[in-house]
Amino acid sequence: QQQVKQSPQSLIVQKGGISIINCAYENTAFDYFPWYQQFPGKGPALLIAIRPDVSEKKEGRFTISFNKSAKQFSLHIMDSQPGDSATYFCAASRMDTGRRALTFGSGTRLQVQP
Amino acid sequence: GAVVSQHPSRVICKSGTSVKIECRSLDFQATTMFWYRQFPKQSLMLMATSNEGSKATYEQGVEKDKFLINHASLTLSTLTVTSAHPEDSSFYICSASYRGRNTGELFFGEGSRLTVL
Numbered sequence: 395q396q397q398v399k400q401s402p403q404s405l406i407v408q409k410g411g412i413s414i415i416n417c418a419y420e421n422t423a424f425d426y427f428p429w430y431q432q433f434p435g436k437g438p439a440l441l442i443a444i445r446p447d448v449s450e451k452k453e454g455r456f457t458i459s460f461n462k463s464a465k466q467f468s469l470h471i472m473d474s475q476p477g478d479s480a481t482y483f484c485a486a487s488r489m490d491t492g493r494r495a496l497t498f499g500s501g502t503r504l505q506v507q508p
Numbered sequence: 509g510a511v512v513s514q515h516p517s518r519v520i521c522k523s524g525t526s527v528k529i530e531c532r533s534l535d536f537q538a539t540t541m542f543w544y545r546q547f548p549k550q551s552l553m554l555m556a557t558s559n560e561g562s563k564a565t566y567e568q569g570v571e572k573d574k575f576l577i578n579h580a581s582l583t584l585s586t587l588t589v590t591s592a593h594p595e596d597s598s599f600y601i602c603s604a605s606y607r608g609r610n611t612g613e614l615f616f617g618e619g620s621r622l623t624v625l
Contacts, residue, residue: 437601493540493565
């Protein structure tokens with residue numbers, strides 16, 4: 395079974411600190427790695443994504459680090475703010491029998507304390 | 509940006525009734541739409557893949573006759589929960605990808621909270 399393992403399950407960070415969430419995968423056929431942010435009662439929103447041909451991607455305060463050889467990728471949130479408090483899901487995508495299949499991690503509940 | 513709209517956002521129904529949830533891509537055409545189910549404090553579980561003009565592909569363990577999916581056009585997919593029971597209460601979320609693109613990008617709807625009494 396394809397899996398994406400995500401850690402930690404929950405994270406508490408002080409305002410202004412760095413939030414780090416890690417994910418690992420097994421299937422080398424994955425070729426697209428997005429991160430989603432979800433607020434309670436809302437659908438997930440695409441935050442940032444990376445492809446395996448690059449090792450890092452930065453968009454504002456959000457950075458993805460990607461280690462292809464280790465099959466790991468992580469999300470760094472710099473200068474974390476209370477408004478960043480949400481659940482974050484990593485995911486991995488690949489083609490599967492002619493269709494795109496997206497596998498989600500288990501999620502990380504981030505709480506940024508003021 | 510790509511907007512996916514779901515309706516209704518919340519629905520409460522009695523056990524034994526059927527409920528239809530709509531998923532629309534508002535500013536793009538989506539050949540493929542995906543339906544997910546999410547229990548409280550858990551991740552998203554893919555239920556089925558909806559392809560315009562053809563039958564949906566269901567994930568293992570998902571009852572086809574319980575969760576009817578119709579993808580009638582390039583902008584609309586519907587999920588009908590038939591003869592709903594309390595255990596069907598959940599958060600249902602759809603997502604869509606751009607027609608003609610195979611980048612892996614998915615855009616999610618706001619979700620529909622189903623409560624079966």
